[in-house]
Amino acid sequence: MTGLKPPPLRDDCFALPAGIDWTPVDDALALLREKLRPVVGQEKSPLSGALGRVLATPLVAARSNPPQANTAVDGYGFAYASLGDGDQVLPLVEGRAAAGAPFPRQVPPGYAVRMLTGAALPDGVDTVILQEDVTVGDGEIAFRAGLKAGANTRKAGEDVAAGDTVLKAGRTLTAADLALIAAVGLSQVEVFQRLKVAVVSTGDELVDAGEPAGPGQIYDANRPMLSGLVQGFGFETIDLGKVPDNRKALRKALDDAADRADVVLTSGGASSGDEDHVSALLTEAGAMTEWRIAVKPGRPLALGMWQGTPVFGLPGNPVAAMVCTLIFARPAMAVLAGAGWSAPQSFDVPAAFSKSKKPGRREYLRARIRDGQAEVFKSEGSGRISGLSWAEGLVELPDAAAEIRQGDPVRFIPLTSFS
Numbered sequence: 505m506t507g508l509k510p511p512p513l514r515d516d517c518f519a520l521p522a523g524i525d526w527t528p529v530d531d532a533l534a535l536l537r538e539k540l541r542p543v544v545g546q547e548k549s550p551l552s553g554a555l556g557r558v559l560a561t562p563l564v565a566a567r568s569n570p571p572q573a574n575t576a577v578d579g580y581g582f583a584y585a586s587l588g589d590g591d592q593v594l595p596l597v598e599g600r601a602a603a604g605a606p607f608p609r610q611v612p613p614g615y616a617v618r619m620l621t622g623a624a625l626p627d628g629v630d631t632v633i634l635q636e637d638v639t640v641g642d643g644e645i646a647f648r649a650g651l652k653a654g655a656n657t658r659k660a661g662e663d664v665a666a667g668d669t670v671l672k673a674g675r676t677l678t679a680a681d682l683a684l685i686a687a688v689g690l691s692q693v694e695v696f697q698r699l700k701v702a703v704v705s706t707g708d709e710l711v712d713a714g715e716p717a718g719p720g721q722i723y724d725a726n727r728p729m730l731s732g733l734v735q736g737f738g739f740e741t742i743d744l745g746k747v748p749d750n751r752k753a754l755r756k757a758l759d760d761a762a763d764r765a766d767v768v769l770t771s772g773g774a775s776s777g778d779e780d781h782v783s784a785l786l787t788e789a790g791a792m793t794e795w796r797i798a799v800k801p802g803r804p805l806a807l808g809m810w811q812g813t814p815v816f817g818l819p820g821n822p823v824a825a826m827v828c829t830l831i832f833a834r835p836a837m838a839v840l841a842g843a844g845w846s847a848p849q850s851f852d853v854p855a856a857f858s859k860s861k862k863p864g865r866r867e868y869l870r871a872r873i874r875d876g877q878a879e880v881f882k883s884e885g886s887g888r889i890s891g892l893s894w895a896e897g898l899v900e901l902p903d904a905a906a907e908i909r910q911g912d913p914v915r916f917i918p919l920t921s922f923s
């Protein structure tokens with residue numbers, strides 16, 4: 505472990521351009537992209553612990569894949585140049601070539617050798633015929649003309665050559681990447697330390713799942729959801745529990761969060777009501793950037809820096825909390841984690857719904873694709889948690905007004921794109 509740490513973020517990294525009232529989503533995203541930097545150090549990870557980690561340095565192949573020319577099929581190998589015209593009958597040499605057990609001698613011109621898939625091509629072999637295309641006799645094989653030189657073989661390094669850069673720094677490692685890393689001869693990787701994300705819920709009405717809930721109380725649904733999202737992004741969750749609507753308690757929670765985490769996600773109290781203490785506290789501490797983003801849901805999203813640690817003050821309504829996390833916090837956290845900026849992949853699909861969209865705010869609707877069309881959830885209510893569970897993606901509607909009729913193309917972002 506090198507423990508190398510980049511410098512802290514500048515205090516004003518959420519500062520919006522002056523004089524802008526409602527900030528368009530694209531401007532807010534551009535600002536996050538421009539202002540944020542990685543805040544995590546580096547360490548070495550064995551391959552077994554590397555899934556979902558962010559590569560800190562480019563990965564250079566120590567070995568080629570495949571390391572040597574080999575056969576792609578079970579069959580018989582020979583030198584193509586030694587074949588005559590027309591149908592062939594070749595005597596077989598004694599022995600065979602198998603994966604991990606190479607044929608130890610040269611195969612003389614005009615002879616063939618038994619070969620199993622993955623076996624290195626012995627000296628004197630450059631072409632292999634599939635065993636299904638061969639008649640095997642007593643110590644010889646017969647097959648028809650028409651094979652191409654080099655058939656059924658894989659060249660050394662045809663996939664990756666030693667010295668090639670196979671993965672770029674910033675890559676979040678997938679299961680397939682682990683296969684690639686192992687194949688090119690490496691067993692440990694230099695990764696960024698996992699981003700630590702503190703998750704705090706605010707609100708007097710909240711009760712933890714499983715506890716008795718009295719009148720007026722509701723279960724804290726945001727904390728398990730946000731913790732799950734954070735884990736899904738490959739980051740470490742620090743669960744700081746729930747905090748009552750009390751500025752002193754919230755201040756203490758933020759102090760604790762800034763001390764222990766690289767970034768803080770709060771939910772609730774982001775708006776400007778009497779009990780909206782997150783925005784009030786950030787403002788009071790001079791740490792609030794008044795973010796008024798033209799987005800629905802999520803208008804009250806509050807961003808600020810608490811003792812040098814970025815705080816995403818997510819709206820309390822679960823739908824808004826999730827949408828703001830996916831659209832704003834996810835790419836921002838990816839930058840903080842060293843993975844760089846990435847926009848979610850999306851595509852156009854015909855709408856299975858109609859809607860008159862007002863101008864002024866970009867809208868995200870809970871959606872899923874059925875029979876090639878985007879369906880949207882029956883309600884846009886921001887407290888309808890069942891719709892989040894129903895959704896498999898979001899439909900993104902443009903900032904401007906739009907009259908959407910059934911069959912019109914709409915932009916669909918699968919939830920799997922946010923990872």
Ligand SMILES: Nc1nc2c(c(=O)[nH]1)N[C@H]1C(S)=C(S)[C@@H](COP(=O)(O)OP(=O)(O)OC[C@H]3O[C@@H](n4cnc5c(N)ncnc54)[C@H](O)[C@@H]3O)O[C@H]1N2
Nearest residue numbers: 705723724725726727772773774775780804819820821824
């Ligand atoms: N006069 C205005 N009122 C509201 C506005 C507004 O612009 N003017 N905006 C509305 C919108 S939009 C949203 S979203 C909410 C967000 O406000 P807050 O972030 O201050 O959230 P709270 O008031 O604390 O809670 C809103 C709602 O969400 C429930 N909640 C909160 N935390 C959780 C949790 N952990 N698990 C489940 N549910 C949670 C809370 O009980 C409230 O029902 O403000 C609107 N009002």
Ligand code: MOO
Nearest residue numbers: 801802803824886
């Ligand atoms: O925009 Mo509020 O964020 O739920 O609906």
